[in-house]
Amino acid sequence: MRNMDLYAYIILSEDEYMHQYNAQYAWLTGNSHFIGSIVITLDQVALWTDDRYEAQVRSEFVCDNWLLMRHDGTKMPVVLTEWIASKLDVRSSYNKVGMSAQYTSFHSWSSMKDELILRSVPLVAVAELFDRTDPDNPVYVHNITFAGISWEKKVETIARLINAQSAQGLVVTELDEIAWLFNVRGSDILYRPFFRARAFVHVNQTTHLWMNTSQLTLDARIQLANVDIQSYNTFLSTLDTLVNDSAISKIWVTQSAAQEIVERIPASKRFISGSPIERTKAVKNPTEQKGMRESSIRDSVARVKHLNWLQNEIKNDRPVNETQAAEKLEYFQSQQAYFKGISFETISAVGANAAVIHFQPKPPTAVQITKDKVYLLDAGAQYLDGTTDVTRTHTFGTP
Numbered sequence: 001m002r003n004m005d006l007y008a009y010i011i012l013s014e015d016e017y018m019h020q021y022n023a024q025y026a027w028l029t030g031n032s033h034f035i036g037s038i039v040i041t042l043d044q045v046a047l048w049t050d051d052r053y054e055a056q057v058r059s060e061f062v063c064d065n066w067l068l069m070r071h072d073g074t075k076m077p078v079v080l081t082e083w084i085a086s087k088l089d090v091r092s093s094y095n096k097v098g099m100s101a102q103y104t105s106f107h108s109w110s111s112m113k114d115e116l117i118l119r120s121v122p123l124v125a126v127a128e129l130f131d132r133t134d135p136d137n138p139v140y141v142h143n144i145t146f147a148g149i150s151w152e153k154k155v156e157t158i159a160r161l162i163n164a165q166s167a168q169g170l171v172v173t174e175l176d177e178i179a180w181l182f183n184v185r186g187s188d189i190l191y192r193p194f195f196r197a198r199a200f201v202h203v204n205q206t207t208h209l210w211m212n213t214s215q216l217t218l219d220a221r222i223q224l225a226n227v228d229i230q231s232y233n234t235f236l237s238t239l240d241t242l243v244n245d246s247a248i249s250k251i252w253v254t255q256s257a258a259q260e261i262v263e264r265i266p267a268s269k270r271f272i273s274g275s276p277i278e279r280t281k282a283v284k285n286p287t288e289q290k291g292m293r294e295s296s297i298r299d300s301v302a303r304v305k306h307l308n309w310l311q312n313e314i315k316n317d318r319p320v321n322e323t324q325a326a327e328k329l330e331y332f333q334s335q336q337a338y339f340k341g342i343s344f345e346t347i348s349a350v351g352a353n354a355a356v357i358h359f360q361p362k363p364p365t366a367v368q369i370t371k372d373k374v375y376l377l378d379a380g381a382q383y384l385d386g387t388t389d390v391t392r393t394h395t396f397g398t399p
Helices: 023-029 051-060 076-087 106-118 151-164 175-182 218-223 232-243 276-282 286-315 322-334 351-355
Strands: 006-011 037-041 045-049 067-070 096-099 123-125 169-172 197-202 207-211 228-231 251-253 270-272 339-342 347-350 375-379 381-383 390-394
Touching: 006 076, 037 076, 045 076, 076 106, 096 106, 106 123, 151 169, 151 175, 151 197, 151 276, 169 175, 169 276, 175 197, 175 207, 175 276, 197 232, 207 232, 228 232, 286 322, 286 381, 286 390, 322 339, 322 347, 322 375, 347 351, 351 375
Parallel strands: 006 096, 045 067, 096 123, 169 251, 207 228, 251 270
Antiparallel strands: 006 037, 037 045, 169 197, 197 207, 339 381, 347 375, 375 390
16 A cells, blocks of 8 residues: 555445445455444454344454444445544645545446545545456356347347447446346356356347357357457457547446446546346246246245245254254255255354344354244345245244
């Protein structure tokens, strides 16, 4: 930080795909779950959290020398910048604030920059602090039996929406949108069937896809034969080429795209609006609707089997704790057709633990499920034809 004349470095929970997972955040806190925003200064570290996560922070964090700041609901850019400005000496040589343009959305970056400008503090982009490991998980075809519509038809629809805005292309940065658009799935992101990629759709329906090409299965290569697929590492340089193309006068990009992407597109060529893919994929076709219903039924079967098992264990005084119950539910889910994994880390919480947002039981401290305590079970699964998320509170006696 001193080498870059930084007084402070801000870390939000966003990753480069704007999911709530940030390698910097996880490395610093030892916790992959979002619980607040962090500011590192030359002499202090402060973490802002709200009432939902305060109990978790106090019980799980080992960073005793950190300042725990309670967030009162004020917009985060205002809260962080006011605190930084109160500590920073603008006359010092260390008078700048840094953020990662790769890990920060355009919207978050703009908000933070505006607030810092009001306080005469410059915001500068800082290069990624962590080495990257290329994923090698297979990227496979999501069969039209489940998708309902071919990827070519989807591109045709999106191209019409691009044309309606008099734009010549769309930058696609959200991983769920890329997986949906091309009818392919992966497993690079924990609990989600996505793969690390970027994409670009031209108004003439030509498409580019940047990813680790070695991940593609043969079937996926065949399906995407008409897509220009390039190495992920060439994305930014190819985007620069597209930006400088005289035939392209307007490029559609969303506020959720990373700052390092949006800043490469001149304001004169930049059309910032909500993603047309997000809106389109939200309207489920008949095949997807059928899959949602059937996957929910199968997941319900797993939940009923699990509840029956759990009731019998407790009735017969066989001890079951929070982690054992979560593992048993996953076993019953895995017996259902089209199961690909759980959709998030199961929240299995007994008694007071149920009051902790996103509580994650650990084997050494897992609490036993008993007749005199409430049991909260929030769990879901990824099936090829749908995703589930079911929360239920159980009692097995008189709590």
